[in-house]
Amino acid sequence: MTTPVLKLGIPAGSLQEATGELFRKAGYKISFPSRSYYPTIDDPEIHCTLIRAQEIARYVQDGSLDCGLTGHDWVVENDAKVTELAELVFSKVSRKPVRWVLAVPTESPIQTPKDLQGKRIATEVVNITRRWLASHGVTANVEFSWGATEVKPPRLADAIVEVTETGSSLRANNLRIVCDILTSTTRFIANDNAAVDPWKRRKMDDLILMLRGAMAAENKVGLMMNVRKADLEKVLAVLPAMLKPTISGLSDPNWADVMAILDEDAVRRLIPDLKRSGASGIVEFPLTKIID
Ligand SMILES: Nc1ncnc2c1ncn2[C@@H]1O[C@H](COP(=O)(O)OP(=O)(O)OP(=O)(O)O)[C@@H](O)[C@H]1O
Numbered sequence: 443m444t445t446p447v448l449k450l451g452i453p454a455g456s457l458q459e460a461t462g463e464l465f466r467k468a469g470y471k472i473s474f475p476s477r478s479y480y481p482t483i484d485d486p487e488i489h490c491t492l493i494r495a496q497e498i499a500r501y502v503q504d505g506s507l508d509c510g511l512t513g514h515d516w517v518v519e520n521d522a523k524v525t526e527l528a529e530l531v532f533s534k535v536s537r538k539p540v541r542w543v544l545a546v547p548t549e550s551p552i553q554t555p556k557d558l559q560g561k562r563i564a565t566e567v568v569n570i571t572r573r574w575l576a577s578h579g580v581t582a583n584v585e586f587s588w589g590a591t592e593v594k595p596p597r598l599a600d601a602i603v604e605v606t607e608t609g610s611s612l613r614a615n616n617l618r619i620v621c622d623i624l625t626s627t628t629r630f631i632a633n634d635n636a637a638v639d640p641w642k643r644r645k646m647d648d649l650i651l652m653l654r655g656a657m658a659a660e661n662k663v664g665l666m667m668n669v670r671k672a673d674l675e676k677v678l679a680v681l682p683a684m685l686k687p688t689i690s691g692l693s694d695p696n697w698a699d700v701m702a703i704l705d706e707d708a709v710r711r712l713i714p715d716l717k718r719s720g721a722s723g724i725v726e727f728p729l730t731k732i733i734d
């Protein structure tokens with residue numbers, strides 16, 4: 443019997459490194475051999491192909507791939523009919539969505555969507571831009587851009603619709619945001635048939651569980667401490683209100699063990715307070731997955 447295989451599209455380009463890093467955190471050994479478009483992964487039931495983010499949705503829709511990770515922006519731009527199984531909020535450098543914005547040179551007279559009437563707009567997302575203009579009742583000349591779009595205004599275009607994450611590319615090119623057009627995050631998408639195939643669905647759900655678990659553990663740490671029962675109330679009052687710490691007994695009936703999961707950046711403020719409130723033997727430990 444041949445091993446069943448899940449055909450997974452990994453986005454080349456901006457999302458590639460962040461995707462690889464996330465898979466590693468999720469427990470998969472994935473690597474990108476140079477010049478090869480077949481990343482290796484230590485799971486014989488997964489076959490990875492590196493494809494441009496723009497095209498993953500298309501190949502997932504037609505079944506060439508069972509599933510893949512890509513931006514919501516390209517699913518919308520391609521009007522792809524796929525099943526979205528998960529939103530994973532990560533971008534090239536941050537854990538935040540990206541924004542597709544309408545931008546113009548700082549000194550441009552364009553202030554509102556209406557001012558675009560009859561103007562030239564350069565963008566990689568022609569369909570999204572045309573639909574957005576139509577929804578504002580504006581007619582403009584939308585030109586496809588192959589990239590390096592920020593260089594185009596004012597000589598080659600009056601405005602651009604471009605993706606921004608940190609804002610540094612817009613700033614470096616003296617561009618001003620007029621308005622937001624679309625917010626996009628990374629999505630795990632599946633072919634409609636693959637999504638209802640029991641083996642593939644389970645394989646994808648398991649993969650998503652691990653990817654989500656790894657993301658949930660980011661910037662979190664565990665904290666364990668011993669507390670005299672008489673001090674328990676004081677110690678618990680120090681921990682953030684939404685936490686439900688685990689309290690377990692110790693062999694000495696006068697002591698308890700308290701364990702909690704916290705934001706890493708809160709720890710340096712909390713540990714001294716916990717100690718002052720009577721906690722001892724405080725241990726901080728790293729977390730790699732949190733599964734709800
Ligand atoms: N900082 C970022 N810049 C651009 N795209 C980003 C960024 N962070 C996340 N993305 C997402 O990555 C996808 C863009 O990747 P894609 O492969 O289409 O182009 P690219 O990474 O810009 O490639 P290239 O470097 O060849 O221009 C989109 O879904 C976009 O939302």
Ligand SMILES: O=P(O)(O)OC[C@H]1O[C@H](OP(=O)(O)OP(=O)(O)O)[C@H](O)[C@@H]1O
Pocket residue numbers: 456588589590591592604605606607608609610611612
């Ligand atoms: O807001 P920022 O953090 O600066 O990120 C956004 C920039 O990154 C991408 O460029 P890319 O590297 O894909 O080059 P390209 O324009 O040639 O596609 C995108 O097209 C923007 O130019």
Ligand SMILES: [Mg+2]
Pocket residue numbers: 589
């Ligand atoms: Mg690009």
